[in-house]
Amino acid sequence: MDDMDMDIPDPDELQWLEANSNLHDDLDFDDDFQPPFPDDDDHTPTHTPPIPQSQPPTRTDSNKRPQSPPPIPTIPDNFASEEASRKRSRIEPQVVVDEIPANTSANPAAAVAVDDDEDWLPPPVHQVPQPIEEDEVPEETIVSRYASRIDGDFVPVTGPCGDRVYAKISRFGFDDSTKKNKLHSNEYSNGLIAEPVSLLMQRVEQDAVQKALLESFGPEGDVILPKVPVINEKLWVDKYSPNSFMELLSDEQTNREVLLWLKQWDSCVFGSEIKTTTEDVLSSLRRHTSVAQHQKANKSYIGKNKETWQNKENFREYKMLDQENNDSKGTQDLGNRNRKGYATPEQKILLLCGPPGLGKTTLAHVAARHCGYRVVEINASDDRSSSTIEAKILDVVQMNSIMADSKPKCLVIDEIDGALGDGKGAVDVILKMVSADKKFNTGKEQTHEDQSGKGSSKKKSRDTSLLRPVICICNDLYAPALKSLRQVAKVHVFVQPTVSRIVNRLKYICSKEGMKASSIALTALAEYTECDIRSCLNTLQFLNRKKETLNMIEISSQVVGRKDTSKSFFDIWKEIFQKKRVKQERKASSGCKNVWNEFEYLHSLISNRGDYDLVMDGIHENILKLHYHDPMMKKTVKCMQNLEVSDIVHQYIMRTQKMSLHVYQPAIAISIHGVIAQVEKPNIEWPKSFQRFRTTLMEKVDLLHLWHHNITPYISRHLTIKSFVEDSISLLLHILSPPTLRPVALHLLSEKEKKDLVQLVNTMVSYSVTYKSIKPNLLSSNLRHEVGVDASVLSFDPPLVDLIRFKDYTSSHFVLALAMKQVLLHEVEKQKILQAGINRSVHLTDVCKENKNLAMDKNGINRSTHLTDVCKKNQTMEMDKNGRIQSSRSHSVSVKKAVDVLNPSEARQCEKAAPPVSSNLSSSVNSSVAIKLSSTVSTKKPSRGNFNFFERFKKVSSEGSQATDTVQRRPATSERDSRPFLFKFNEGFTNAVKRPVRIREFLS
Amino acid sequence: MLWVDKYRPRSLDKVIVHQDVAQNLKKLVSEQDCPHLLFYGPSGAGKKTLIMALLRQMFGASVEKVKVENKNWKVDAGSRTLDLELTTLSSTHHVELNPSDAGFQDRYIVQEIIKEMAKNRPIDTKGKKGFKVLVLNEVDKLSREAQHSLRRTMEKYSASCRLILCCNSSSKVTEAVRSRCLNVRINAPKEEEIVDVLEFIGRKEGLQLPSGFAARIAEKSNRSLRRAILSFETCRVQQYPFTNNQLIPAMDWEVYVLEIASDIMKEQSPKRLFQVRGKVYELLSNCIPPEIILKRLLFELLKKLDSELKHEVCHWAAYYEHRMRLGQKAIFHIEAFVAKFMSIYKGFLISTFG
Incomplete structure (x- = not known):
């Protein structure tokens, strides 16, 4: 390695980067150049004042160098150190090799490496500051100590010191030009001195700061962390x-x-x-x-x-x-x-x-x-x-x-x-x-x-x-x-355990955890959480962790989490209507704040529950039953206005879907609270009346709708449900039960009375009103109780009377006698049956005429004349539209044919059936044909020329479906072989007497 | 058959009350230039009667042959298909329906039916394509969307389909729709007109009318022709040879409101207000519109009130009615009005009598 370094020309930067390798070189040099130390000392004071500053922390901090400080005072044994370092130098390479990977991997190791770098950095720059020197020297003693166990890991720690020494020497050596090794390194160090000193210093500083930071955090975390989680890992609750x-x-x-x-x-x-x-x-x-x-x-x-x-x-x-x-x-x-x-x-x-x-x-x-x-x-x-x-x-x-x-x-x-x-x-x-x-x-x-x-x-x-x-x-x-x-x-x-019980337990836990908490505070906590031991414990643990003690103020402040519970509606209404006595007392002491607290409380209460509509309904339902002092109705007016506002806001929100406006609803309720809250306990009922009103309204509207559909269109189109009760119902009822009608047999009535009766029956039919027997118990409370003695009572079929039956109100309506009602019922049924036939035969004739019994005469008219009659009518009506009649003639022809086809069977029926039935039958046939004709004429759709004959029948039947069951029964008898029919025979109530009955008897 | 229906004028010529309107309509038809029409006016004024007479004038008597149909529509509305059902009255020439019955889906109905009508246009005798008439009732209850969708369809299909809209108040019909129609206001008949009609009916029925009797009925009728005729018939039914001081039957709900009013005048307290609430609920649940209750209540109260309070009470009635229309729960607002009245009245009593 040494050689390598020597050979390298002098790539300063490179060497800088490969700090470690340099280090080794330095160490090598160390061996030879321990002696010149003193010289270095001379130089040192001049340069690098910052280094000492930066270094002390490193030294103290680095775990691995506790050895260095002690020997500070002893400078003397340089030689010993030299030797030691020499030995070291031999070993160094290995160590370094060890060190490099360590650098990259482990953090502490990295820190050490940094140390090394730094420690090493200064020397090439110049000279080691004195303190360092001193450190260094003592180290040698230590080193010597290490030397004994030199194989140990910590060798690298001492290494840097050696560097320093060397660095100074190398400079010296350069002057002397005694050794090539040094020369080289000197050159390198020279370069350093010349240029990047300032830079280097900065770096050193930065690194030092970083290290300081790192160390200030790192070790602490290491030391403390392992303990804390061990203690607190478990929730107190568990x-x-x-x-x-x-x-x-x-x-x-x-x-x-x-x-x-x-x-x-x-x-x-x-x-x-x-x-x-x-x-x-x-x-x-x-x-x-x-x-x-x-x-x-x-x-x-x-x-x-x-x-x-x-x-x-x-x-x-x-x-x-x-x-x-x-x-x-x-x-x-x-x-x-x-x-x-x-x-x-x-x-x-x-x-x-x-x-x-x-x-x-x-x-x-x-x-x-x-x-x-x-x-x-x-x-x-x-x-x-x-x-x-x-x-x-x-x-x-x-x-x-x-x-x-x-x-x-x-x-x-x-x-x-x-x-x-x-x-x-x-x-x-x-x-x-x-x-x-x-x-x-x-x-x-x-x-x-x-x-x-x-x-x-x-x-x-x-x-x-x-x-x-x-x-x-x-x-x-x-x-x-x-x-x-x-x-x-x-x-x-489950009922709430007593507070004292919970407090005892809490106290026990607190004492075990070493947390200070007064029993008053604990009681307050327990009350606050409504004896929810879990939330109590969580709160306590939270506070304990924060190293805080539990005090009263915290409980009501936001520090302690409020349980997000929603109370029942009854509780909310109670809170709104009832003033808390305690609070009132407190209000005297600290006015404004308590009002605020109360506001907060109610606000959270109401907004937690939601469904303001129901809340308001409840207020509305119960507000007037409260006993608040209100001589001038001022409070009531205020409350009502608040309710109005709430309703308007609600409606606005619903219409525009701006749900965020809901936040204003609780405030409305609170203002009501402010106006009428009483200390006394309110008696609260669930708001039913509005719902009841809604359902009855729906029922009645449905009733009217149904009735409206049953009335023939030329009347019903002029009636609207909205205004019917408003301006017709009472009068209609008056008309339907005229006091002038004498309850006597029909044949005893005078001509004029008969006319009135016919008129009445017509009215009833056209308005599809009839009588129906209902159970008297339903009637016990209503208007008709005077008649209710009978087992069954006749009442209007669409129960129109209900619409004017208000609570605590007796209407002045005259009620017909039961006998009269029965007569009317009978007449109405008869009229309906007749009309069903007429309706079919003369659909196009004037409506007024239709209701008169004139049409009965037409029953006798034979089919062909009737057909032509109808055709004529059509023609008169649509004289200008001859073309259409022409086009539709084909249909009428087909219809005729169809009728002819039908005819034989009908003829047979006629023979069999009694005379009245036959007439009835023919009339019905006529009517059906007439309808067919009229429909073909009136549709005016030539494109549909090849319409199926039977489909037309369908139409007819659908048209006729408005008629009542009784009406349908008779046509059914006449067309009996086209449809299967069923007789229900209910004469008498007992099965004891059985006698044979012939169908013919029913038909007659 | 009630007289109301029996003596309903069937053609524009026979109209007694709104003769001028009838003549104008007749001219419109004769000129073959029938625009879309919007009839508006209070109930009982004769809107529907005029419309039917107009239709008859247009198409002849065949209009009166109507059938009731429960129509079903399947409408593609984006991702889903809607099933709609509505009862319609239709003749060969016109279709009559009440789109507001379909609730919030009314716009589909309106569009569908107009398209349907446009698809199969009738051809008149001269081979010219005619048009059908769509009568829409209670347009003021039509949702805003439906009204918006109406305006385009109105223009697009105007050749094949004319619309006759009918409503109580034109203010709830959008401007766009109103401007596309010829607006025809049918005001409530004057009392003299009502008297005319009653006398006409009396003649037809061959009744002896004491002088002033018809006027009395007209006065009580609240200027609703239907109501006048009905009460006329009621009188006839109850006691025929009319006497001059014969009792003219009142509407039950009005009597009930009168009771409420006297309750209010008797005592002003939250407790009484609670009783009043129960009675108002009774009225409301019997399909009497809240606005009418409020109005009637105001009238009854005003009758018994000192003149210096009248102005204020009227002001508050208007105020609360306005709020009632903004809101949803009518009972709140009626009650608020009653409370306010009680408060004012009580204050007044205390200040006057010490």
Whole structure:
């Protein structure tokens, strides 16, 4: 290597870059030129003041050179050092080789390398500053020490010192020109001196700074980091989660009931042997739950410690028993498990519900473990599609693990209400299993035993009965997805544990973690989080990590995360209507800030809930029932105006879809709060009236629509639903039940009265109003109660009366006597039937005429004349459109033919049927033909000339479909061989008397 | 058959009330130059009657032969196809429909039906291509989109299809549509006109009308001809030889509003307001438009009010009606008006009576 270097002309830069290789050269030189040191010393003061500055840190910092400092004072033994360095020089190359890779790879090594560079850099520049010299010298002693273990790794560390020495010497040597080696290096150093000194210095400085930075960070991180995560890696929530039943924070009674329920599975899961013991356990558990209740009642004076102690006592025995159970059964009873007992609890599913952070999941896990189950949890993060979940549940519930030491499994489905769409899958599967189970149990009792063996597994997978306890956990019991589950499951609602209990636990944890927290602050925290122990712990851990202590102010400030819970609507309305007494007191002390706090609170409350529409509805619904002092109605006006604004804003948002404007809605509610909030507790109802109003309105509009469609178009087109109630309904009802109409038999009526009656019937028909018998109980509260004595009461068929039936209002409408109504009903039906015929025959005739019975006469007219009649009518109507008639003549011809074809059969019918029927029949035939004709004439579409004859019939029938059933019955008799028909004979109410009845009798 | 329908004029010649309008329409038809028409006016003024008479004038009696059809349309709307259903009345010459029944999809209906009509144009006797008439009711309830889509189709298919639009208030019809139509305002008939009509009917029916009786009915009718004729018939049904002081039956809802008004006058308190709310709900749920309730309530209140308060109350009624139209839940606004009135009235009472 030396040679190589010597040969190289002097590529200064190159050498600079390959600092390491240079280094070695230098080291080599070291050997010879230790002596000239003193000279160097002379020079040193002049140059390189910065170097010492930069170097000290490097030296102190570099781990590998703790040796260098000590010998500082001892300069003397240069020679020794020389020798040492000589030795070193021999070794150096190897070391260097070692070093290079180290440079590239490891960081500390790199740092060292940098050191080396730097240390080395200065010497070629000039001379080593004195301090360094001194360092250097002492080093030699150390070196000598190293020399003994020179093979060690740290040799390179000392290397740089040697460089320095050498560098100075080499310069000297250049003057003397004693050695070529030096010459070369001198040249090189010369070059350095001349030009890049300043540059070099800068670099040195930079490097030093970098190094300093690096070291200030690096080592610290190395040292501290490994410790911190070790301590805090675990969340406190997990760290201090209860491991045994007794550590549970949740309500004792709930805990026990859960345990009791789980224990009820024992006979099924663990087999019959243990049944006796479990009975004991059960009974004791039962006893203790009652005790627990008792304790709970006495809690106030029993005192905490005592209670817990008692609990411990109680549970110790359970545990013992339990462990016995576990030992004996869990392991081997797999085979005979389901044999006899099979007494699963009535409700096979346990549903735990309650707000988050109360320990539902913990309870489920702990209790299940306590009872000797292995907990299998399915939660919201798992795949919840019903197919996968079914497989999973089946695995858990029906399979037994082969491993000898395995425990039976207990399924815990967490957050079952979480995702509605997916969560439903789980619920469905469970429900299916439960229902299958029920069927199974009730269905076959004896085959059941056979099946309970191993061989039955196949069959069971079909039936999927529940053989293992399933615990479901949810936050919202009334989530729609859980509706059906709620009915079959045993439901336990978690109540908030007492604050003191939580505070005790928190205190314990704080003391264990060495965190200072006053119990007042902890209480405040617990209250703030609504006894959510999880969020309490997270907050505490967070603060602890930040090295802060918990204080009251933080809790209410944003430092401690507020739980993002949305309260129920009732709570929101309550908050709006109710002023908090405490707050009021506080308001006196610190006015403005508290108002602000209250605002903030309400704002977040309302905006968290969303659905402002409903919030406002609730306010509107309840606001007038509050007892606020408002003599001049000023407050009410204000509130109403606020509600108006909210409605307008809402409408605007809906129309323009500017959802961002929703942010102003909470403020409206808050302003209402400001106006009317009272201390007294409001009595709040769910806003139903608006919805009720909406539905009744829809119903009535539908009713009117339906009715509107039934009225013949030439009347209905002039009526609009909107204005009908406004300006017609009352009058129409008056007209429909005239007080002048005497309730007597028809033939007793005078001529004028008859005319009135006909008029009335016509009106009813044209407005498609009729009477219908309805049950009296529906009428109990309405207008017609005076008539309601009869078993059935006739009422208007479209219940038009409903439209004027307002609450607390009795209308002055006259009500017809029942007999009159019956007469009217009869007449109307008759009229309808008649009109149906007329409608068909004279579709084109004037509407007024149509309603008069004149048309009856036409029945007698034979077909041909009728046809021509119709044709004539058409012609008169469209005299100027002869061409069209011409074109349509072909159709009429075809129609005639068709009629002829039909004729024979009809003729036969006529003969058979009674005379009136025949006339009726002919009229109907005529009418149908007439319609056909008119339609062909009126369509005016020559292009459709080859229209199918029967299609025209279809049209006719569709046209006629408006007629009522009774109307259709009679035409049906006439066309009976074209269509099959059916008689319904309902004379009398009993089957006892049977007599033969001929069809003819019906037809007559 | 009610008199309203029985004596409805069937041709433009027989029109009694809006004779001038009828004559103008007749001229339009005779000149074979029928533009698109927009009829607007309050309900009961005779818009539909005039339209039907006009159609008859155009096409003759065959217009009256109509059939009810439940039409289905399949409309391609971009990515999906819409299934629309609407009841139409159609004769050979015209189609009548109520597009607002289709809700927010009304624009498809309007376009579809116009295109359909344009496709098969009728040919008149002289072999010339005629046109069909599309009568659209309640155009003011038509969505904005439908109205926009209407204006282009109106122009494009004007050769084959004339539109007759009918609505209560032209203000809700877009300017663009209004400018493409000949606007015909059918105002509510004057009371004298109503009296004329009633007397005409009385003559036809051969009734003895005591003097001033028709005027009384006309006065009570709120200038709605339909209502006047209906109450006339009611009177006839209830008691024929008319007496001069015969009771003219009132509308039930109006009586109910009167009750509400007297409730308000009797007591002004949140509790009373709550009762009023229940009654207003009753009215609303019986298909009575909120604007009409508010208006009627104002009238009833004004009757009983001191004259110096009238102006203020009217102002507030207008204010709240405006807000009601901006908003969605009419009950809020009616109630706000009642509350405001109560507040004003109570203040007034206290200041006058100490």
